[in-house]
Amino acid sequence: xxxxxxxxxxxxxxxxxxxxxxxxxxxxxxxxxxxxxxxxxxxxxxxxxxxxxxxxxxxxxxxxxxxxxxxxxxxxxxxxxxxxxxxxxxxxxxxxxxxxxxxxxxxxxxxxxxxxxxxxxxxxxxxxxxxxxxxxxxxxxxxxxxxxxxxxxxxxxxxxxxxxxxxxxxxxxxxxxxxxxxxxxxxxxxxxxxxxxxxxxxxxxxxxxxxxxxxxxxxxxxxxxxxxxxxxxxxxxxxxxxxxxxxxxxxxxxxxxxxxxxxxxxxxxxxxxxxxxxxx
Numbered sequence: 001x002x003x004x005x006x007x008x009x010x011x012x013x014x015x016x017x018x019x020x021x022x023x024x025x026x027x028x029x030x031x032x033x034x035x036x037x038x039x040x041x042x043x044x045x046x047x048x049x050x051x052x053x054x055x056x057x058x059x060x061x062x063x064x065x066x067x068x069x070x071x072x073x074x075x076x077x078x079x080x081x082x083x084x085x086x087x088x089x090x091x092x093x094x095x096x097x098x099x100x101x102x103x104x105x106x107x108x109x110x111x112x113x114x115x116x117x118x119x120x121x122x123x124x125x126x127x128x129x130x131x132x133x134x135x136x137x138x139x140x141x142x143x144x145x146x147x148x149x150x151x152x153x154x155x156x157x158x159x160x161x162x163x164x165x166x167x168x169x170x171x172x173x174x175x176x177x178x179x180x181x182x183x184x185x186x187x188x189x190x191x192x193x194x195x196x197x198x199x200x201x202x203x204x205x206x207x208x209x210x211x212x213x214x215x216x217x218x219x220x221x222x223x224x225x226x227x228x229x230x231x232x233x234x235x236x237x238x239x240x241x242x243x244x245x246x247x248x249x250x251x252x253x254x255x256x257x258x259x260x261x262x263x264x265x266x267x268x269x270x271x272x273x274x275x276x277x278x279x280x
Contacts, residue, residue, distance in 0.1 A: 012274035019145045028069035035067045053103040075137045082119035085109045116153040124149035132171040138215040146226040158190035164198045175236045177205040192239045196272045201238035
């Protein structure tokens with residue numbers, strides 16, 4: 001019964017069965033220790049299971065172990081070679097917190113060094129000589145499903161130096177496409193700051209209308225979505241131009257005080273630039 005509800009939800013999000021299989025999307029049931037008991041029966045040792053990050057315990061002695069992910073839509077996290085190293089779980093009920101629960105840091109999973117979807121995208125990134133960085137799992141899958149495959153996700157955080165280094169193996173060109181809320185804009189700004197040391201190029205995609213993220217955009221636009229989104233990628237602006245556009249809307253630049261606030265925001269970013277050449 002739980003799986004039927006999840007499949008109905010994915011259908012509403014326009015995720016095809018092929019994509020469910022391609023990205024191995026699954027379900028964690030609501031049972032308290034279903035996975036733990038299953039893996040013990042398979043012969044896995046308790047200490048290794050605790051280290052996996054898939055379980056929590058009621059006390060520091062490691063007793064009372066129970067499944068960390070319960071009643072969640074599950075997204076396996078792959079390393080760049082396509083091996084599953086962690087999981088992200090989306091809440092399936094309104095009162096569940098947090099909305100997204102991720103595996104903790106483990107011996108094989110370091111969040112700041114992983115980009116969701118890179119194992120699927122690396123060849124397309126090389127061919128396009130650019131990567132589009134989005135926030136979430138649904139964004140990656142929605143675009144990949146529509147044959148836009150040079151896509152990775154930072155999984156809700158700003159890009160880290162380690163992630164940028166990983167990208168640099170495939171391209172020097174980044175197009176950021178984080179959510180249009182204040183958190184997304186701040187993540188874009190931090191990403192720009194990080195790429196300066198790597199001497200990479202970063203443009204920023206402007207979402208049109210009231211669409212907050214690529215997944216919503218693709219659902220809303222339907223068959224037109226692919227061509228329209230490719231157009232947005234082609235017309236992405238240098239980040240500084242994009243940010244100045246936002247600041248112009250934020251401050252009353254016709255006034256002296258507005259211009260002062262504008263300059264306080266933009267000058268530190270201009271000083272960070274490693275090159276006087278801005279790609280267009």
